[in-house]
Amino acid sequence: MSELETKSLEERFNQRIANDEKIEPKDWMPEKYRKTHIRQISQHAHSEIVGMLPEGNWISRCPTLRRKVALLAKVQDEGGHGLYLYSAAETLGISREEMFDQLHTGEAKYSSIFNYPTLTWADIGTIGWLVDGAAIMNQVALINTSFGPYGRAMIRICKEESFHQRQGFEIIMTLMNGTDEQKAMAQDSLNRFWWPALMMFGPRDADSPNSEQSMLWKLKRKTNDELRQAFVDQTVPQAELIGLTIPDPQLKWNEDRKHYDFGDLNWEEFWQVVHGHGPCNKQRLDARKNAWNNGAWVRDAAMAHAEKNANRELKQAV
Ligand code: FAQ
Numbered sequence: 001m002s003e004l005e006t007k008s009l010e011e012r013f014n015q016r017i018a019n020d021e022k023i024e025p026k027d028w029m030p031e032k033y034r035k036t037h038i039r040q041i042s043q044h045a046h047s048e049i050v051g052m053l054p055e056g057n058w059i060s061r062c063p064t065l066r067r068k069v070a071l072l073a074k075v076q077d078e079g080g081h082g083l084y085l086y087s088a089a090e091t092l093g094i095s096r097e098e099m100f101d102q103l104h105t106g107e108a109k110y111s112s113i114f115n116y117p118t119l120t121w122a123d124i125g126t127i128g129w130l131v132d133g134a135a136i137m138n139q140v141a142l143i144n145t146s147f148g149p150y151g152r153a154m155i156r157i158c159k160e161e162s163f164h165q166r167q168g169f170e171i172i173m174t175l176m177n178g179t180d181e182q183k184a185m186a187q188d189s190l191n192r193f194w195w196p197a198l199m200m201f202g203p204r205d206a207d208s209p210n211s212e213q214s215m216l217w218k219l220k221r222k223t224n225d226e227l228r229q230a231f232v233d234q235t236v237p238q239a240e241l242i243g244l245t246i247p248d249p250q251l252k253w254n255e256d257r258k259h260y261d262f263g264d265l266n267w268e269e270f271w272q273v274v275h276g277h278g279p280c281n282k283q284r285l286d287a288r289k290n291a292w293n294n295g296a297w298v299r300d301a302a303m304a305h306a307e308k309n310a311n312r313e314l315k316q317a318v
Helices: 003-018 031-050 052-056 065-090 096-105 122-142 148-176 180-199 211-216 224-241 267-274 281-294 296-317
Strands: 252-254 259-261
Touching (some): 031 052, 031 065, 031 096, 031 211, 052 065, 052 281, 065 096, 122 148, 122 180, 122 224, 148 180, 180 224, 224 259, 281 296
C-alpha cells in the first residue's frame, strides 16, 4: 500500500473516531490501535480469570449455604467475563494460546488488586463492594469505547458486576449489624483493601504512558485520576452509612471542588505489585499455569473429537 493510501485510510479512521462510530474487527485500523487494544483487552481478560482465585479461596468456607450459592455464581460470572474478553481480543488477530503465554511469562499484566490475600470472610464482602465497585466505575466508561466488540462485552459485564457490588456491600452491611468482632473484621478488611482498590485505576495521569493516546482513540473515555476520584466520591458516603471509617486521615470533603480530597497512594507499593513482587503474585501465576497445564488433556480431547467429526462429515460427503 502506498504512503498516500495509508494516509487517506488513517484520515478516514480518525474521522470515524471523531464521529463516535464504532470500529469493527474487519475495518482498517492503524497497527498501533490494534496492538493497544490487544494489550488492554487481554490484560482485562487476565484480570477477570486471576480475579477468580482470591474469592475461590472462600467457596468451601462460606458461612451459610445461601452465601455459598451466591459466591459460586459470582466466581463463575468472572470466568465468563474473561471468556467474552478473550473472544473480543481474538477478533484482533491474536490467539488464546498467545494470550495465555503472555500471562504465564509475565509479559502481560493483570490487575494488581488480585495479588492481595483474602484473609477473612469480610474480604469477600469487601472485594464485591470495592473491587467490583471500582471495576464498574471503569467499565461503564468503557461501554462507549471505540472498538465495537469491547464496548458490547462491557454491557453485559457491567450488569453482572453491579449485582456483584451489591452482594458484596450486603455482606459488609450484615457484618456491621453484627457483633463487635464482626464489625472489627469488616473494618480490618476495609483498612487492608482501601488503598489497593484505589490502585486499580492505574498510575496518576502524569505517570500514565498509555493514557494520552488511548483517550485520543476513545479506547479510554475517562482518565485514571478522573475515575479514581469518582470512585472515592461514590464510596465514602457508603462507608459512612454503615459506620465504617475510611483509613485515610487526609480524606476531607472539598466544598470548592465538590469532591473529596484524599491522601496520596503508596506508588512504590503499586509498582512493586505490578512488577510481580506483591504478596500473592507468585501464588496467582502458579495457580494459572497449573490450571493451563492440567487442562491440556481436555483441550487435546476436544480437538481430537472435532477432527474426528470433521473427517466423518467429509467421508459422508464423498
Ligand atoms: N494493575 O499507562 P497506564 C475486575 C499497568 S477487572 C496492574 O495507565 P492503561 C473484575 C498498565 O497495564 C479489573 N497493572 O495503562 C473482577 C501499563 O502497563 P503496560 C481490571 C496496571 O492501560 C472483580 C502500565 O501499568 N480492569 O476487577 C495497573 O492506559 C472482582 C502503565 O499504566 C481492567 O483491566 C493495575 N492496577 O490504564 C474480577 C479495565 N494499572 O500494559 C474478579 C480495563 C496500570 O503498558 C473479582 N483496563 N497498570 O505494560 C483499563 O482501564 C486500563 O488498562 C487501566 C490502566 C486503567 C487498568
